[in-house]
Amino acid sequence: MVILGALLMFSSGAGIVGVEAMSNQVNNSIEQENLLGDAGKSDAEGGKDLEGPIDLLLLGVDARARWDVNDTRADTIIILHIPASHDQAYLISIPRDTEVQVPAFKKNGYRGGTTKATEAFFHGAQNGGGWAGGAQLMAQTIKKLTGISFDGAAIIDFNGFKGVIDALGSIPMCVDQEVESHHMTLVNGQPKWNADAKKLSGTKKKVVHKKGCREMEGWEALDYSRQRYGLKNGDYDRQQNQQQLIKAMAKKAIDSGVMTNPAKLNALIKAAGKAFVLDTGKTPLVDFVFTMRGVTTNELVLLRTNDGSFNENAAGRETLRPISHEMFTAVKNDTLADFILNNPSVISKKK
Numbered sequence: 001m002v003i004l005g006a007l008l009m010f011s012s013g014a015g016i017v018g019v020e021a022m023s024n025q026v027n028n029s030i031e032q033e034n035l036l037g038d039a040g041k042s043d044a045e046g047g048k049d050l051e052g053p054i055d056l057l058l059l060g061v062d063a064r065a066r067w068d069v070n071d072t073r074a075d076t077i078i079i080l081h082i083p084a085s086h087d088q089a090y091l092i093s094i095p096r097d098t099e100v101q102v103p104a105f106k107k108n109g110y111r112g113g114t115t116k117a118t119e120a121f122f123h124g125a126q127n128g129g130g131w132a133g134g135a136q137l138m139a140q141t142i143k144k145l146t147g148i149s150f151d152g153a154a155i156i157d158f159n160g161f162k163g164v165i166d167a168l169g170s171i172p173m174c175v176d177q178e179v180e181s182h183h184m185t186l187v188n189g190q191p192k193w194n195a196d197a198k199k200l201s202g203t204k205k206k207v208v209h210k211k212g213c214r215e216m217e218g219w220e221a222l223d224y225s226r227q228r229y230g231l232k233n234g235d236y237d238r239q240q241n242q243q244q245l246i247k248a249m250a251k252k253a254i255d256s257g258v259m260t261n262p263a264k265l266n267a268l269i270k271a272a273g274k275a276f277v278l279d280t281g282k283t284p285l286v287d288f289v290f291t292m293r294g295v296t297t298n299e300l301v302l303l304r305t306n307d308g309s310f311n312e313n314a315a316g317r318e319t320l321r322p323i324s325h326e327m328f329t330a331v332k333n334d335t336l337a338d339f340i341l342n343n344p345s346v347i348s349k350k351k
C-alpha cells in the first residue's frame with residue numbers, strides 16, 4: 001500500500017523540481033524505519049541501486065487505539081514486483097494463514113517456529129520489537145518462504161488509511177459478493193466499530209455491502225476490503241478486494257487531478273503520514289520516484305496465489321501450491337511476464 005504515494009508521483013507529469021519538493025514533503029511527513037533487517041537485497045542482488053527489478057513488501061496491520069502494540073498481526077501481506085524495465089507493476093498477495101517457518105529473531109529472543117504468516121509480525125513485535133521488529137521478522141519469513149529479497153517495505157495502519165481515502169473524497173469499488181460486515185455497525189446512520197456500537201444508544205443497523213459498482217467513502221471501502229468471513233473463498237477473495245482497493249486509490253488520485261492541486265496533494269501527504277511507516281532500503285525516496293515514474297495504474301497487474309482458492313494441509317493451514325512457488329521464482333528471476341503468459345490463471349479477475 002505504500003506504493004500509492006509513489007504511484008501518485010510516477011504519473012503526475014511534475015517536473016524534476018516539483019517531484020523533489022513532493023519527495024521532501026513525503027520524507028518529512030512519513031515515518032521511516034528499518035523494516036527489512038536481514039531481508040534486504042544485498043549489493044550482489046542489486047540492493048545498492050534500482051537499475052534492476054524492484055521488490056517491495058507491503059504489510060497491512062489493524063492498530064486500533066485500544067489495542068496493545070505487542071498484540072499486532074499483519075493481516076495483509078503483499079509483494080509488489082516491478083521488472084527491470086520499470087514500466088509495469090505486479091501485486092501478489094500471500095494468504096495470512098499460510099504455514100511458514102519463522103526464523104529465530106535475536107532482537108527480542110524469539111526462537112523461531114512453525115506458524116501462520118500473519119503471526120510472524122506478532123512474534124517480531126514482542127518484547128520491545130515494536131512494529132519495526134514485526135516487519136523485519138515478517139520480511140525474513142517471507143524471504144525464507146519465497147526466496148525473494150526486498151528493496152523496500154512499508155507498514156500501513158488500516159485506520160490511518162481511511163484518512164488517505166477521505167483525502168481523495170471517495171474511490172470506485174466493485175462488490176461481486178454481497179457480504180455483511182463483521183467489524184462495523186451503523187448507529188444513527190454513522191459507522192461505528194461493533195465494540196463501540198454496543199455502548200451507544202440509537203438506531204442500529206447492520207452494514208451490508210451490496211453487489212454492484214459505486215463510489216465508496218473511506219470507511220466503507222476499507223470495511224469492505226477487510227471482510228473475509230461470508231465470502232466464498234474467504235481470505236483469497238479478501239486479497240483480491242484489497243488489491244482492487246490499492247489500484248482504485250492510485251487511479252482516483254491520478255484521474256481526479258490531485259497531483260496538480262497543491263492543497264489536495266498536501267492534504268493527501270499529511271493523511272499518508274498518519275498511515276504509513278516506510279523503508280526504502282539503501283535508496284533515497286526521491287530515487288524511487290524517478291526510477292519508477294514510468295509505472296501507471298493501467299499497468300498495475302493483480303495476481304493470485306493458489307489460483308484464488310483454499311489449499312489446506314492436514315493441520316488446517318494454507319500451503320502454497322507448486323504453481324505459486326513457480327510464480328515467486330519467476331519474481332526472483334524477473335521472468336514474471338513470461339510466467340503469466342504461460343499461466344494466465346494467476347491473473348485476478350478484479351479490474
